[in-house]
Amino acid sequence: MVKSVLGVNHQGLTDWLIQRVSAVIMMLYSVGLFAYLIMHPGLDYAEWHALFSSKCMKLATLLFILSLLFHSWIGMWTVFTDYIKSFLLRLVLQVFLLLSLIVFFFAALWILWGV
Amino acid sequence: MAKQRPKNLNLFTIQFPLPAIISILHRISGVALFLFIPLVLGALKLSLSSAQDFDDLHLFLSSPLMKLLIWGFLSAFIYHFFAGIRHLLMDVHVGDELKSGQLFAKLTMVISIVFILLAGIWIW
Numbered sequence: 001m002v003k004s005v006l007g008v009n010h011q012g013l014t015d016w017l018i019q020r021v022s023a024v025i026m027m028l029y030s031v032g033l034f035a036y037l038i039m040h041p042g043l044d045y046a047e048w049h050a051l052f053s054s055k056c057m058k059l060a061t062l063l064f065i066l067s068l069l070f071h072s073w074i075g076m077w078t079v080f081t082d083y084i085k086s087f088l089l090r091l092v093l094q095v096f097l098l099l100s101l102i103v104f105f106f107a108a109l110w111i112l113w114g115v
Numbered sequence: 116m117a118k119q120r121p122k123n124l125n126l127f128t129i130q131f132p133l134p135a136i137i138s139i140l141h142r143i144s145g146v147a148l149f150l151f152i153p154l155v156l157g158a159l160k161l162s163l164s165s166a167q168d169f170d171d172l173h174l175f176l177s178s179p180l181m182k183l184l185i186w187g188f189l190s191a192f193i194y195h196f197f198a199g200i201r202h203l204l205m206d207v208h209v210g211d212e213l214k215s216g217q218l219f220a221k222l223t224m225v226i227s228i229v230f231i232l233l234a235g236i237w238i239w
Contacts, residue, residue, distance in 0.1 A: 020206070023199050030196070038237070045162075045169035052163055068152070075145045104152055111160045 019074050022067035029064040052115045065108040069101045134220040141198040144191040151188050182238050189234040194227045 040047060051057055076097050084090040123129065131139075161172045175181060201223045205211045210219030 020203065023203070027196065027199075030192075045166040048169065049163060072149050072152070075142075076149055079142060079146060100153075104156060107156050107160075111156065111163060114160075115163050 015074050018070050022071040025067040026064055026071065029060055029067075032060075049115065052112070058112050058115070061112060062108070065105065069105055073097070073101060132217070132220075133224070134216050137198055137201065137220045137223055140194060141202075144195040144198070147191040148188075148195055151191070155188075186231075186235055186238055189238070190231045193230045193234060197223050197227045197230070 036051070037043065052061070077094065080090050080093050080097070084093060158172060158176075161168045163169075176185065201210065201219055204219065205216075210216055
């Protein structure tokens with residue numbers, strides 16, 4: 001049986017689970033970050049830079065980015081398969097989506113690495 | 116006999132129930148958030164590069180137009196967040212029946228609007 005890398009033979013339960021686990025991870029991270037921002041109204045560069053210098057924050061941010069990329073893949077894949085009828089256009093969009101997510105991942109690594 | 120059944124194909128008289136609107140807005144806000152990823156990553160990079168870049172970015176984002184864009188981003192985020200919680204609750208069978216479903220759809224709408232307004236106050 002030929003398996004498509006673009007997810008035509010997806011395991012639905014795995015997608016369902018990844019979507020929920022990544023959602024909970026992103027909820028925890030974003031609530032934490034918003035709480036930090038609200039508690040630091042006049043935030044300056046030194047404080048902000050110090051926050052992202054800590055190993056904990058880097059790890060949490062990386063985990064958030066990974067969750068975001070998996071979450072976006074499943075979400076956008078669902079939207080494409082629901083509304084784009086043309087196979088060719090869908091293929092092009094999905095390849096473009098995959099490439100964007102890879103670029104976002106390396107951009108995020110580069111940003112965190114540079115702090 | 117089958118031909119006698121009532122038909123209604125006039126789309127203008129068919130209304131989406133609130134849970135359906137909640138659902139489609141969840142999709143639209145999700146796609147919008149995806150499109151915001153490169154912008155947010157770019158802003159994060161600038162904010163962490165140097166004190167000069169941080170201040171430049173801060174000034175740039177203080178213009179009314181940019182504040183509106185940030186509010187748009189936060190609105191999509193807040194909505195997607197609460198509509199997502201509604202999904203998680205429905206997974207454990209909270210609010211997945213007709214009456215409770217309508218109640219939770221209303222709650223999602225009301226809570227999102229309150230937080231979107233609060234976000235607007237926070238930005239300005």
